Amino acid sequence: MNATALDRYGHVDGVAALVAFVAGPESSYITGSNLTVDGGMNA
Amino acid sequence: MSSPVVLITGALTGIGRAAAVIFAQEGAHVVVSGRRDKEGQELAAELQALGAEAIFVRTDVRNEDDVRNLVDQTVKRFGRLDIAVNNAGTEGVPGLVTDQTAESYAATFDSNVLGVLLSMKHELRAMLPQGSGSIVNVSSAYGSVGAAGASVYVASKHAVEGLTKSAALEVAGTGVRVNVVAPGTTDTGMLTRFTNTDGNKTALVSTVPVKRLAAPEEIAHVIAFVASANASYMTGASIPVDGGMIAD
Numbered sequence: 632m633n634a635t636a637l638d639r640y641g642h643v644d645g646v647a648a649l650v651a652f653v654a655g656p657e658s659s660y661i662t663g664s665n666l667t668v669d670g671g672m673n674a
Numbered sequence: 675m676s677s678p679v680v681l682i683t684g685a686l687t688g689i690g691r692a693a694a695v696i697f698a699q700e701g702a703h704v705v706v707s708g709r710r711d712k713e714g715q716e717l718a719a720e721l722q723a724l725g726a727e728a729i730f731v732r733t734d735v736r737n738e739d740d741v742r743n744l745v746d747q748t749v750k751r752f753g754r755l756d757i758a759v760n761n762a763g764t765e766g767v768p769g770l771v772t773d774q775t776a777e778s779y780a781a782t783f784d785s786n787v788l789g790v791l792l793s794m795k796h797e798l799r800a801m802l803p804q805g806s807g808s809i810v811n812v813s814s815a816y817g818s819v820g821a822a823g824a825s826v827y828v829a830s831k832h833a834v835e836g837l838t839k840s841a842a843l844e845v846a847g848t849g850v851r852v853n854v855v856a857p858g859t860t861d862t863g864m865l866t867r868f869t870n871t872d873g874n875k876t877a878l879v880s881t882v883p884v885k886r887l888a889a890p891e892e893i894a895h896v897i898a899f900v901a902s903a904n905a906s907y908m909t910g911a912s913i914p915v916d917g918g919m920i921a922d
Contacts, residue, residue: 636842636843636846636847636909636910637846637847637907637909638846638847641907642906642907645904645905645906645907645908646907648904648905649899649904649905649908652899652904657892657895657896657899658892658895658896658899658915659892660857660858660884660888660889660892660893660915660916660917661896661913661914661915661916662883662884662917662918662921663883663918663920663921663922664913664914664915664916664918664920664921666911666913667908667911668905668907668908668911669907669908669911670846670907670909671842671843671846671909671910671911673910673911674838674839674840674842674843674909674910674911
C-alpha cells in the first residue's frame with residue numbers, strides 16, 4: 632500500500648463511475664485513451 | 675455536498691467558459707476569473723441567469739497578489755473552496771526553436787506554468803485546512819507529445835503534467851485530489867490563433883483520428899467528472915480528451 636499515494640484501496644464504485652462516464656455521451660471526444668484510477672500510484 | 679464552490683481561471687472564453695456554464699447548470703456556486711472586467715461581469719450575469727450564485731474576480735494568474743486575492747474573495751463570499759479548475763493559459767508565440775527568445779519563453783511559461791503553480795499554491799491554502807478539495811489543471815495533448823514549431827508551448831504543457839503529479843503526491847491522504855485534463859484540438863479562439871490560417875487548422879484536424887475538433891463542452895464535461903466525487907480514487911492522473919490524437 633505504500634506505493635498508493637491515497638494510502639487506501641479503491642472502491643469498485645469509483646471504477647464503475649469512470650467506466651460509466653467513458654461509456655456515456657459526456658466523454659464524446661475521448662477515444663483510444665488509457666485512463667487510470669489508481670490513487671496516485673502512477674503519478 | 676449541497677452546492678460545491680467552484681473556482682475557474684481563464685473562464686471568459688473557450689474551455690473555461692464552457693466549464694463555468696456546466697458547473698452553474700449543475701447547481702454549483704461559481705467564481706469565474708480572467709483579465710477583462712466587462713466580459714467577466716457579463717459571464718457572471720449569464721451564470722446567475724442560469725440560477726447559479728456566481729461572481730467575477732479579475733485575475734492575472736501571473737501575478738501572485740491577484741491569485742491570492744482570487745482565493746481570498748472566493749472563501750470570503752462562499753466560505754470554502756471545493757473545486758478549482760486551473761485553465762488559464764496561452765498559446766504563446768509558435769515558432770521554431772531557433773526563433774525563440776527569453777521573452778517568448780517567459781511569455782508562455784509565466785501564464786501556463788507559473789500561473790498553475792501559483793493557483794495551486796493558494797487553492798491548497800484553502801483546501802488543506804478543509805481536508806477536502808479537487809484541483810483540475812488543464813494541459814494539452816501536447817503535454818505528452820512533441821510538436822514541431824510549438825516547442826515552448828509543448829514544454830509548458832509538459833510542465834503542467836509534472837506539476838500536477840507532484841502536487842498530487844504532496845497532498846495525497848489529505849482529502850485533496852489533483853488531476854490534469856489534456857485536451858486535443860478544441861474549437862476555441864486559442865486554436866484559431868495557434869493555427870493562424872484556416873488551411874493550417876484543416877491540416878491539423880486531418881491528423882486527428884476522429885477527423886473533427888472537440889467542442890469546448892466535450893472537454894468541460896470531463897473536467898466536471900474528474901472534479902466530482904465520482905472520481906474520488908483518481909489523483910495524479912492525466913486524462914486525455916483528444917479524439918485519439920496521442921493513441922495514434
